[in-house]
Amino acid sequence: MSVHLSGRLSLENAPVINTSIPGPKSKQYLEIQDRLETSSRSYTGFFKFAIDYGKGSTVVDLDGNVFIDWFAGVSVMNLGHGHPAVLQALRGQIDRITHITEVPTEARINYLKKLNSLLPGKMRDNSKIFMTVSGADACEAAVSxxxxxxxxxxxxxxxxxxxxxxxxxxxxxxxxxYREFAGFASQNYVYAPYPYAYRYPGNVSREDISKDVIGRIEEMIRDPYSGVPPVGGIIVEPVQGEGGYIVPPDDFLPMLRETCDDHSIPLIIDEVQSGIGRTGKVWASEYQNVTPDIMCISKSIGGGIPISSIAYRKDFDQIPKAFHLGTYRGNPLGLAAGAAVLDIVKEDSFLQRVRSKGKYVLERFEEIQEKSSIIGEARGRGFMIAAEIVKNKKDKSPGTELAGAVRDSMFQKGVLMHTCGHYGNTMRFMAPLTIEDDLLEKGISIFEESIRETEVRS
Ligand SMILES: Cc1ncc(COP(=O)(O)O)c(C=O)c1O
Structure with a gap:
């Protein structure tokens, strides 16, 4: 049996909450952080604790409280905290070298070979890799x-x-x-509606949404009076992440691929959040067998060490030297961890478990939705599962504060669950893919309890 399934990775019997949250020791750290670090922090506004350590799908705060982690550092810790294979890879690398820009190391060569051999469709063993540092950096390089x-x-x-x-x-x-005060917010972007069936405008039926979106895009590209300057790329998330864990209809990506082919427009698929096994395939775009021209990879690839990459068609490689730069591109620790992560998530048994457990969690969310007055829709694929919170189901008015209340309630009970969505009103399940069954069950019970309590109070 492979390393990911042998033995328990998380602490037993979580959650264990023994103090008020935040506990006294956590409070001290939070106070120091408040004094010394920017007030422009987001997560410490709702996850008010200080971490001692993490193990699998559990984290322990400074006061000894044990939390179930359905947050995974915003979908980064796909293998959970301190996965033995990742730790082994890091320990093997740390004594050798921890930084040297671009020069090949064993870690870099391993990573390049492994990543290339796992790319989707026609990209497999037939692509170039560009090292970047973060998700944004990868997307930036992809667009350039x-x-x-x-x-x-x-x-x-x-x-x-x-x-x-x-x-x-x-x-x-x-x-x-995010753009209003950005140092350099390029004007070269236009937006098409994403096929978000629950809130798609007009009276378009679910079956026709992809056609409608593609029709609008075609018009932007073809019509000289569309107001859109010539289109040089389309960037898309195969399952939308921050936008609300939205799974597009199955015909959407293939239709988008066809449009890109018809007009010789590069298709950039951003797998920063949906990749590395998160949806139950290594890449979410594999569900529709769509091959990108350029693919963005980050978050969980480094097992918690910040690295990212883009993969792209070989014929796109006629680019100047130093086309996109950054000192820290391809950190050896991240690359060593990355090769270990890829070895695990590529396994069929691993991906199969993500699909079946994800289906189970979605079914449970759907059951809770049926009984609830504030869950408008439960949706998702693999371990990207959402419960969109509304004030009432009829007019679908976004329940942003209600979602915040559910998150707070779950946190107090010992489960980290974060929101996303257009209005910050969607609860999202993004636990480590290695989470044990008992932590799924306990988390789901606490989610249900918190929904009930919030409903009663609303
Ligand atoms: C799909 C997607 N792309 C890009 C990014 C940006 O990644 P980073 O925060 O590492 O810059 C994110 C971050 O959440 C993301 O979800």
Whole structure:
């Protein structure tokens, strides 16, 4: 049996809450952080504790309270905290070298070979890899590469998209909040609606949504009076992450691929959140057998060490030296961890478990939804599962504060569950893919309890 399934990775009997939250020791750290670190923090506004250590799908705070982690550091810890294979890879690397820009090391070569051999469809063993540092950096490089190859300025992104907050790529991130004061927010982005069936505007039936979206995109590209300058790339999340864990209809990506082919437009698939086994395949785009021209990879690939990459078609490689730079691209620790992560998530038994457990969690969320007055829709694929919270089911008015209350209630009971969505009103399940069954069950019971309590109070 492979390393990921042999033996328990998490602490037993979680959650264990013995103090008020935050406990006294956590409070001290939070106070120091408040004094010394920027007030522009988000997560410490609702996860008010200080961490001692993490193990599998559990984290322990400074006061000894044990939490079930359905947060995974925003979908980074796909293998959980301190996975033995990742630790072994890190220990093997740390005494050798921890930074040297671009020069090949064993870790780099291993990573390059392994990643290439796991790429989707026609990309497999037939691509070039570009090392980057974060998700935003990868998306930034992807867009530059698309523009360089197409020689056209405009990038189509989607409503609800999130591709990061760095320089130019923030332009592809749909929420204006992130762009308003960005140092350089490029004007070269336009947005098409994402096929978000629960809130798709107009009277388009679920079956026709992809056609409607693609029709709008075709019009942007073809019509000289569309107002859209020539389109040099389309960037899409195969399952939307920050936008609300939205799974598009199955015909959407293939239709988008066809449009890109018809107009020779590079298709960038952003697998930063949906990749590395998160949806039950190594890449979410594999569900529709769609091959990107450029793919963005980050978050869980480094097992908690910040690395990212783009993979792209070989014929896009006619680019100048130093096309996109960064000192820290391809950190050896991250690459060593990355090779270990890939070895695990590629296994059929691992992916099969993510699919079957994900299906189970979704079914349980659907049961809870049926009995609940505030869950408008439960949806998802693999371990990207959402419960969209509404004030009432009829008019679907977003229950942003209610979602915050559910998150707070779960936190007090010892489960970390975060929100996402256009209005921050969607509860999202993004636990480590290695989570044990008992932690799923306990988490689901606590989720249900917190929904009930919030409903009663609303
Ligand atoms: C799909 C997607 N792309 C890009 C990013 C940006 O990644 P980072 O926060 O590492 O810059 C994110 C982050 O959540 C993401 O979900």
């Amino acid at each position: 590469l698309a523009r360089y190859n197409s020689k056209k300025p405009t990038i189509i992104a989607f409503s609800g998209s999130y591709h990061g907050i760095a320089g130019g790529i923030v332009g592809a991130t749909s929420n204006f909040h």
